[in-house]
Amino acid sequence: xxxxxxxxxxxxxxxxxxxxxxxxxxxxxxxxxxxxxxxxxxxxxxxxxxxxxxxxxxxxxxxxxxxxxxxxxxxxxxxxxxxxxxxxxxxxxxxxxxxxxxxxxxxxxxxxxxxxxxxxxxxxxxxxxxxxxxxxxxxxxxxxxxxxxxxxxxxxxxxxxxxxxxxxxxxxxxxxxxxxxxxxxxxxxxxxxxxxxxxxxxxxxxxxxxxxxxxxxxxxxxxxxxxxxxxx
Amino acid sequence: xxxxxxxxxxxxxxxxxxxxxxxxxxxxxxxxxxxxxxxxxxxxxxxxxxxxxxxxxxxxxxxxxxxxxxxxxxxxxxxxxxxxxxxxxxxxxxxxxxxxxxxxxxxxxxxxxxxxxxxxxxxxxxxxxxxxxxxxxxxxxxxxxxxxxxxxxxxxxxxxxxxxxxxxxxxxxxxxxxxxxxxxxxxxxxxxxxxxxxxxxxxxxxxxxxxxxxxxxxxxxxxxxxxxxxxx
Numbered sequence: 001x002x003x004x005x006x007x008x009x010x011x012x013x014x015x016x017x018x019x020x021x022x023x024x025x026x027x028x029x030x031x032x033x034x035x036x037x038x039x040x041x042x043x044x045x046x047x048x049x050x051x052x053x054x055x056x057x058x059x060x061x062x063x064x065x066x067x068x069x070x071x072x073x074x075x076x077x078x079x080x081x082x083x084x085x086x087x088x089x090x091x092x093x094x095x096x097x098x099x100x101x102x103x104x105x106x107x108x109x110x111x112x113x114x115x116x117x118x119x120x121x122x123x124x125x126x127x128x129x130x131x132x133x134x135x136x137x138x139x140x141x142x143x144x145x146x147x148x149x150x151x152x153x154x155x156x157x158x159x160x161x162x163x164x165x166x167x168x169x170x171x172x173x174x175x176x177x178x179x180x181x182x183x184x185x186x187x188x189x190x191x192x193x194x195x196x197x198x199x200x201x202x203x204x205x206x207x208x209x210x211x212x213x214x215x216x217x218x219x220x221x222x223x224x225x226x227x228x229x230x231x232x
Numbered sequence: 233x234x235x236x237x238x239x240x241x242x243x244x245x246x247x248x249x250x251x252x253x254x255x256x257x258x259x260x261x262x263x264x265x266x267x268x269x270x271x272x273x274x275x276x277x278x279x280x281x282x283x284x285x286x287x288x289x290x291x292x293x294x295x296x297x298x299x300x301x302x303x304x305x306x307x308x309x310x311x312x313x314x315x316x317x318x319x320x321x322x323x324x325x326x327x328x329x330x331x332x333x334x335x336x337x338x339x340x341x342x343x344x345x346x347x348x349x350x351x352x353x354x355x356x357x358x359x360x361x362x363x364x365x366x367x368x369x370x371x372x373x374x375x376x377x378x379x380x381x382x383x384x385x386x387x388x389x390x391x392x393x394x395x396x397x398x399x400x401x402x403x404x405x406x407x408x409x410x411x412x413x414x415x416x417x418x419x420x421x422x423x424x425x426x427x428x429x430x431x432x433x434x435x436x437x438x439x440x441x442x443x444x445x446x447x448x449x450x451x452x453x454x455x456x457x458x459x460x461x462x463x464x
Contacts, residue, residue: 152390155390159383159386159387162375162379162383163370163373163374163375163379163383164373164374164375165373168373169369169370169373172366172369172370173366173370173387176359176362176363176366176391177363177390177391177394179359179398179401179402180394180397180398180400180401183401183402183404184401184404187404203404204401204404207397207400207401207404210397211397211401214393214397215390215393215394218389218390218393219390222307222386222389222390225307225382225385225386226382226383226386228382
């Protein structure tokens, strides 16, 4: 556990000092917001399903952008090779990277969410915004969904960077695999915004949680095979 | 020229037997589909395409399972033959799945009144198709041979694990799955069952035959590649 936290701390320090990923993600999310708003012309009669979809598309697009960057930083000065030299199991390296990526993506999502509220939902009809009924469950789903797509995103960004197609490859690998995250997260978020009871989306939540568990475990198991002799 | 890893005599004999057996079964299956099986009361003659549809989707499932198992073996043993098997199987699976989608569309147009709907089964099939398309793209764009084999094996394993989750989550989306004719649908005419079983067996053998031939060609290519490489 300590080892995971050390890698997390390292990544966080790098980002803290260079300030590369975070501002880019934030501005990119803002631009996506703008594009969606112009395209959909949201008014007070917004459809909660559409808004949830917009939120998740923004999160996933900007998240994948950041993930692509986080591994290419490691490639500079061959830093990743040194990371591999540390006497740590490869699964821990993956989990450390996963943790730092999840926290980074979550932070930028937290900054974006109030703006969403302001732009799309502030004067929406029939919205419930009680703290325990809507806000906390909503944030919970954001965390679970983020873990879901970042787990596969972190894993495949280290693969994509080593292919000939590089960054082109990342969305191709990740998008078809994270379809369950998209379906469940968007579904749950729109149910919460509509003020539906917990039982209405409990099954989706189960699927989302199982997705997270399955793929965090599977990716940390397979990471060892992914990075051996990354030279060829 | 002797192909590495095969005994020429018995192999040749086996191939011939398999070929004639497959041929006979496919002819029998076509005859049964067209003449032996009774006409379905509601759907009429168009239902007959269903046997072919079931045959291709069954063989495609077998093909992708072979990809999954061969990929696990490749990661464990790192021998090229497992990689070749996985690749050839994925290629044939792709072909069979494309046929499944086409025959399904032809069947769906008169029966459902549309070429395509986003019903859970169709959504999952679509994602299955995309996943293995990405698998083939990954192979062409990965780079070196060892890397290509390892990366595609990892992707194949994750994709195979992902599919059930995709199916479960697609069922959440819209719970109105049209009732498809099937053994579960309250009894099936024995003649239809016979036709279905013969067709399934025929397509299984066809898949084995194709897989054998494709791996043989692939092995020849690899041998030639190795020789060409040595000659300069």
